[in-house]
Amino acid sequence: MPGGKNEFRARRRPFVIAAAWLLKVGAAYALAAPFLRAVQATGVAERPGADSELFVPGGLLLVETLRLARPDLILALTTAALVAPFALLVAELGLAALMTAIATPGRLVPERWASRTLVALPRFIGLGVAFSLAQGGLAFACIGPTAGLFAALDGVQGGAYADAAFLFGILVGSVSISAVGLIEDLARALVVVEQGSVVRSIGLAIAVFRKTPLRLAAQWLARSALVLPAILLAALAVDAVDVSRTGAWRWLVALAIHQTVLLLATALRASWLARALGAVSSYDRAAPASR
Amino acid sequence: MTAKGFVALGLWCWLSLPAAGSSDRPRAPAPPSTSAASLPRAVASYRIHAALDAELHRIAGRASIELLNTSEKPLDHVFLHLYLNAFESEHTLFMRKGRAPRSGRSLRRAGYIQIERLSLAESGGENLWERAARHTPDDPDDRTDIRVPLPEPVAPGERLTLFARFSSQLPELVERSGYAGDFHMIGQWFPKLAKLENDGSFAHFAYHPLGEFYADFGDYDVTLRVPAAMRVGASGRRVSESIVGADKEVRYVARGVHDFAWSAWSEFVERRERIGGVEVVLLYPDGLEAATATTLEALRLGLPYFSRLYGPYPYPTLTVVHPPVAAAPAGGMEYPTLITTGGGRYQAYLGARTLEAVTMHELAHQWFYGLLASNEPRFPFLDEGLATFADTEAQTRWFGDHSAYGGPGPTLSLWAIHRAWAAEAGAAGPIAAPVSSFSGLNAVSQLAYSRTAVVLETFGRIYGQERILSALGRYAKSERFSHPTPSDLLEAFRAELGDGPARELERALFERGSVDYEVSQVASAPAPQTGRGEARAYVGHAVVRRRGPLRLPVRVDLVAEDGTRQSFDWDGKSDRRRFDYRGESPLRHALVDPETRLLIDVNLANNGASLRPASTPRLSERMLYAAALLLSWLGP
Numbered sequence: 031m032p033g034g035k036n037e038f039r040a041r042r043r044p045f046v047i048a049a050a051w052l053l054k055v056g057a058a059y060a061l062a063a064p065f066l067r068a069v070q071a072t073g074v075a076e077r078p079g080a081d082s083e084l085f086v087p088g089g090l091l092l093v094e095t096l097r098l099a100r101p102d103l104i105l106a107l108t109t110a111a112l113v114a115p116f117a118l119l120v121a122e123l124g125l126a127a128l129m130t131a132i133a134t135p136g137r138l139v140p141e142r143w144a145s146r147t148l149v150a151l152p153r154f155i156g157l158g159v160a161f162s163l164a165q166g167g168l169a170f171a172c173i174g175p176t177a178g179l180f181a182a183l184d185g186v187q188g189g190a191y192a193d194a195a196f197l198f199g200i201l202v203g204s205v206s207i208s209a210v211g212l213i214e215d216l217a218r219a220l221v222v223v224e225q226g227s228v229v230r231s232i233g234l235a236i237a238v239f240r241k242t243p244l245r246l247a248a249q250w251l252a253r254s255a256l257v258l259p260a261i262l263l264a265a266l267a268v269d270a271v272d273v274s275r276t277g278a279w280r281w282l283v284a285l286a287i288h289q290t291v292l293l294l295a296t297a298l299r300a301s302w303l304a305r306a307l308g309a310v311s312s313y314d315r316a317a318p319a320s321r
Numbered sequence: 322m323t324a325k326g327f328v329a330l331g332l333w334c335w336l337s338l339p340a341a342g343s344s345d346r347p348r349a350p351a352p353p354s355t356s357a358a359s360l361p362r363a364v365a366s367y368r369i370h371a372a373l374d375a376e377l378h379r380i381a382g383r384a385s386i387e388l389l390n391t392s393e394k395p396l397d398h399v400f401l402h403l404y405l406n407a408f409e410s411e412h413t414l415f416m417r418k419g420r421a422p423r424s425g426r427s428l429r430r431a432g433y434i435q436i437e438r439l440s441l442a443e444s445g446g447e448n449l450w451e452r453a454a455r456h457t458p459d460d461p462d463d464r465t466d467i468r469v470p471l472p473e474p475v476a477p478g479e480r481l482t483l484f485a486r487f488s489s490q491l492p493e494l495v496e497r498s499g500y501a502g503d504f505h506m507i508g509q510w511f512p513k514l515a516k517l518e519n520d521g522s523f524a525h526f527a528y529h530p531l532g533e534f535y536a537d538f539g540d541y542d543v544t545l546r547v548p549a550a551m552r553v554g555a556s557g558r559r560v561s562e563s564i565v566g567a568d569k570e571v572r573y574v575a576r577g578v579h580d581f582a583w584s585a586w587s588e589f590v591e592r593r594e595r596i597g598g599v600e601v602v603l604l605y606p607d608g609l610e611a612a613t614a615t616t617l618e619a620l621r622l623g624l625p626y627f628s629r630l631y632g633p634y635p636y637p638t639l640t641v642v643h644p645p646v647a648a649a650p651a652g653g654m655e656y657p658t659l660i661t662t663g664g665g666r667y668q669a670y671l672g673a674r675t676l677e678a679v680t681m682h683e684l685a686h687q688w689f690y691g692l693l694a695s696n697e698p699r700f701p702f703l704d705e706g707l708a709t710f711a712d713t714e715a716q717t718r719w720f721g722d723h724s725a726y727g728g729p730g731p732t733l734s735l736w737a738i739h740r741a742w743a744a745e746a747g748a749a750g751p752i753a754a755p756v757s758s759f760s761g762l763n764a765v766s767q768l769a770y771s772r773t774a775v776v777l778e779t780f781g782r783i784y785g786q787e788r789i790l791s792a793l794g795r796y797a798k799s800e801r802f803s804h805p806t807p808s809d810l811l812e813a814f815r816a817e818l819g820d821g822p823a824r825e826l827e828r829a830l831f832e833r834g835s836v837d838y839e840v841s842q843v844a845s846a847p848a849p850q851t852g853r854g855e856a857r858a859y860v861g862h863a864v865v866r867r868r869g870p871l872r873l874p875v876r877v878d879l880v881a882e883d884g885t886r887q888s889f890d891w892d893g894k895s896d897r898r899r900f901d902y903r904g905e906s907p908l909r910h911a912l913v914d915p916e917t918r919l920l921i922d923v924n925l926a927n928n929g930a931s932l933r934p935a936s937t938p939r940l941s942e943r944m945l946y947a948a949a950l951l952l953s954w955l956g957p
Contacts, residue, residue, distance in 0.1 A: 061952065
């Protein structure tokens with residue numbers, strides 16, 4: 031079965047998945063740090079309850095802290111905007127390393143792994159830029175007509191048609207943006223497998239997608255769809271842990287829950303990427319696309 | 322029969338009489354289900370026949386307006402509010418910035434009211450409108466406040482009856498009143514007398530976007546003709562409905578009120594329920610069943626609750642209109658026995674309590690506006706601030722700490738929002754100020770709405786919630802129908818809390834009163850040992866400063882390294898005070914107001930100081946997670 035062998039490799043690379051997760055956490059920390067400092071500067075740690083008081087139900091001190099920190103938070107936004115390219119680069123590096131590792135047969139030799147990752151990285155960045163522009167354009171193209179349709183239909187049948195138009199717009203936007211994201215992953219896989227150019231990888235990725243769009247979409251959705259309930263369940267679990275109450279174990283449990291979600295998301299992504307690698311490596315360039 | 326009984330009988334007879342010369346004589350109103358003795362004396366009463374042209378969005382109206390001169394002086398003129406003229410151009414007081422302040426909408430299709438004839442006799446007689454002023458005093462661009470001289474003075478105790486033929490062109494909905502497609506929300510639509518004061522003057526004003534209500538109580542008998550397919554909701558009680566050709570005619574009687582508003586739409590769904598003897602009519606767009614259930618739930622709680630706290634709701638009906646999305650700026654308004662609510666179709670599912678909050682707020686206005694009828698343009702806080710306190714207090718009692726948001730993630734209370742919003746304005750201006758002195762919608766909502774509520778909540782947390790509710794109840798009950806002023810409110814608080822707290826309340830409302838408690842110093846050291854074998858002890862102190870003129874009592878906690886606390890009560894009368902510590906563990910933190918009773922405190926972050934600040938692992942953990950999720954979503 032195409033991809034099955036590569037998925038098996040993904041499962042056999044837990045340390046690589048963990049490394050990708052750590053890289054993402056590191057990049058996230060770089061993004062979060064300016065905001066964290068802005069909030070800490072309000073003197074929240076001066077209270078006996080310290081930051082646990084920010085999580086007291088009702089959010090009185092949380093809202094007050096955010097209000098007081100607002101000028102610093104705006105500055106932090108500027109800093110974060112400067113840090114963001116670096117954070118994205120680190121995340122892209124993690125992804126390139128992960129995909130290279132999954133695509134490497136047998137034992138992973140660090141030097142070879144690093145060299146293949148560094149070769150793939152510039153093309154990953156090129157793909158990232160191209161597909162981000164495409165996704166942004168799609169979002170823009172969906173929002174305008176949806177808003178227009180919503181306004182035109184609002185008031186007809188109590189707004190039911192406007193609702194339908196809104197949901198339809200969201201659906202079309204989500205599906206098309208996700209499809210573009212899926213094609214981007216296929217293009218990344220092609221970069222790793224064939225080490226082709228960005229343009230050639232995009233062209234081939236579209237062809238691979240056109241060949242079995244439903245199967246690829248199902249494989250992608252089966253993994254991506256699990257992340258959302260995991261996030262919601264984590265939110266409920268952390269609510270139950272209630273970090274506003276005393277006990278350091280509470281925030282440690284919250285940390286464990288949240289990081290488990292992030293690790294799970296990375297593992298699910300690795301599983302999908304293994305499928306993508308399998309799909310591109312088994313693609314028969316002579317066969318016509320399915321209808 | 323008591324004197325009130327005679328007044329009630331007189332009103333009954335007056336209302337039963339058809340308008341002189343009327344071709345379609347209204348039937349006598351059905352007997353009121355609410356005791357007339359609980360309603361006010363009719364000072365300004367209206368009998369109106371109005372026909373809505375739903376395609377042109379125009380109302381053709383005839384009104385007989387009866388005014389009882391309750392003042393000490395003869396009247397040689399009256400003032401009429403022609404509110405709808407606020408929407409005739411972008412130069413009126415309401416629209417001067419080109420956009421309505423609340424909705425942000427600009428004028429697309431103008432609205433206005435034209436008086437075609439105004440006389441003392443229904444037919445014939447001098448047309449007083451020809452002698453009326455052309456515009457609002459001192460404002461040539463505004464025609465919402467018009468002086469009309471009278472040919473003969475009206476002596477104190479005598480009645481004046483004006484007959485008006487008018488035409489009201491509704492604007493495309495900018496804010497509050499107008500049409501959106503087939504939907505019509507019709508408020509401030511007829512020629513309305515300004516409030517007659519005891520000294521013989523009229524409290525008249527141009528239609529200001531931040532405050533519009535002040536009128537005498539009276540009885541309204543209004544017959545509305547609309548296309549037969551339309552469903553109508555209106556102030557008061559529907560007493561008859563009949564089909565007349567392609568139209569239908571509905572007649573409403575509202576007694577003891579000071580305004581009349583209505584709504585007509587062919588797509589309204591209607592739901593009725595009796596709550597504590599009040600017939601509640603809900604009109605809403607199809608598809609909003611869940612939102613309507615939420616609204617109804619709020620009313621089931623609010624009607625009996627507010628009746629218990631602030632005196633019984635005296636009217637037989639309450640109509641709630643939920644406008645369609647296209648007419649959202651008509652939502653969140655109050656009229657006597659009719660309120661409009663709002664909110665999208667999905668909010669009921671998302672954990673946000675906006676629908677409940679809007680419904681509760683407008684319902685609270687039935688007391689703090691409807692039954693008290695204070696001068697909103699002069700003292701908006703008496704309407705908006707007290708209604709905000711009442712709705713937030715009720716909503717907090719209902720939902721606790723998730724009164725604003727109760728979905729997944731951190732919960733949010735309405736008090737957190739009001740406190741932050743009020744703190745943004747700080748003491749930039751007094752709360753008890755006229756609408757004209759506020760710079761805009763934000764300023765009035767921060768000071769008159771949120772800060773009033775936060776001040777009362779602060780007093781409740783300090784002196785006892787029940788005492789504050791009792792004081793507000795005393796004010797609402799004793800001043801019912803009597804157009805109270807801020808001094809009446811202060812008097813009620815003085816009677817309940819005493820002179821000191823009432824004086825502080827006066828400072829908070831009138832004198833930009835604010836307070837900021839701050840821990841300015843904390844120190845700790847080992848205590849000098851006086852003898853052998855004595856247990857190790859530590860001494861320390863904290864200095865707390867009070868800034869701002871408000872002197873409110875507060876608690877100060879000194880917290881040791883081992884977590885033990887020593888609490889001190891401070892009356893807050895001096896500018897600063899030192900609190901000494903002695904214990905077995907070193908002093909670590911000082912904290913003012915540990916229970917956050919002083920919601921009005923300018924800065925809550927400086928209430929604590931520590932010799933060894935703690936780390937913030939929870940905050941770091943949560944922000945890291947949020948950033949990682951964001952990166953996963955937007956990144957590769």
